[in-house]
Amino acid sequence: MTTSENQLFLLNMKTAEMTEISKPGYNYSAAGFNNEETEMYYTTNQGGEFSRLMSFDLDSKTSEVLYKTNWDVMYSNLSENDTYRVIGINEDGATKLVMWKNETQQPMELPDIKDGNIVSAGFSESEDLLRLTVGTSKTPNNIYVYNLKTKELKKLTSTLNPEIDPDDLVSAEVVRYKSFDGLEIPAIYYKPLNATASNKKPALVWVHGGPGGQSRVGYSALIQYLVNHGYAVLAVNNRGSSGYGASFYKMDDRNHGEKDLQDVIYGKKWLASQDYINKDQIGVIGGSYGGYMTMAAMTFAPDEFEVGVNIFGVTNWLRTLRSIPPYWESFKNALYEELGDPNTQDSIRLKKISPLFHAENVKNPIMVLQGANDPRVLQVESDEIVEAVRQNDVPVEYMVFADEGHGFIKKENEIKGYRQIRLFLDKYLKKEQVNLPDTGLKD
Secondary structure, X not given: OEOOEOOOEEEOOOOOOEEEOOOOOOOEEEEEEOOOOOEEEEEEOOOOOOOEEEEEEOOOOEEEEEEOOOOEEEEEEEOOOOOEEEEEEEEOOEEEEEEEEOOOOOEOOOOOOOOOEEEEEEEOOOOXXXXXXXXXXXXXXXXXXXXOOOXXXXXXXXXXXXXXXXXXXXXXXXXXXXXXXXXXXXXXXXOOOOOEOOEOEEEEEEEOOOOOOOOOOOOOHHHHHHHHOOOEEEEEOOOOOOOOOHHHHHHHOOOOOOHHHHHHHHHHHHHHOOOOXXXXXXXXXXXXXXXXXXXXXXXXXXXXXXXXXXXXXXOOHHHHHHOOOHHHHHHHHHHHHHHOOOOOOHHHHHHHOOHHHHHHHOOOOEEEEEEOOOOOOOHHHHHHHHHHHXXXXXXXXXXXXXXXXXXXXXXXXXXXXXXXXXXXXXXXXXOOOOOOOOOOOEO
């Protein structure tokens, strides 16, 4: 298994017969059986750039395409009595649902929910009710129930903090820009409500995790918090991101910190071209792999970004790849395939693209957030990059969370971390007079 291929098998529990469905070089994901157990369903990108929904006949052992489009099919499920099918599609960074009656396979009309994106659906046992999970970039997901007979739609939850006015939040939009080689890069953009040519705003390029993740249209508490405080945010889907076809996904293999970094830099150039953005106040921020890209930008392109915020990010690929625990063996093999094996000649390139070994290049302020219990990015990695950058007499804000791993689990830590990020940006990007408080979490 790698990040771009895996295997799918069918096991007969009575006879112990094992049938491989998959072919080498592609991704597969199971999607259940029909009630009669005559067909199995799965998704795969075999035969095209995007994943399609397939049916596998258990008698003839043959597969056929059930549904395909020019985007990835993410999932599919059947209703209790196989009357209906729901298909979830990753369409340009947002989830689109297709629902049909199986006897006709003609798409059915779903309820129109203002400012809402239906991200998933499930049927009641009676097949009369449809549970809808609905999200937007302005509110966390909520649950609705839709009566298929009466067409009545009822909202069951309200997850946005009542102290927050949704009108103060911004709707995300999909934008595209050309990178250094002409490749079109998709991105999710959040523009402050009061940004104008006469009221210019600072901006951030946001880089998702992964490698191979995707920034999608949806609610992000940190992004909305920053935008609400006057920062435009461009969440780039650099080459190597998922959701835009198999070829795009593989474009950064053994090329990390190079062409994908240029995609991030050209995102900054796109921001700088907007007349309401202060082109001298653009930073870079990201978590996990996005944290690596942040430090790569600050190290290998030190004049491009005014600040960098590294959230649980890799800075030493040699250590990170060598320290993957044994219970992540398949994940380790996948990363070795995509990034390189640190125990071979690949180590030369991995050292070249690791910010830690080039920390003397960093000249602008950085912030690093680290979980003390992180099994992926060990704390010593962040300790070392922080110490190395401080040798440059560069301002460094460092937060270590004693009870966190690779990302935030505890809400109180998330709130403290986000507030500190905003204050750091206010001080070093907006150039405001800010005294960063001692949270008790810093080193």
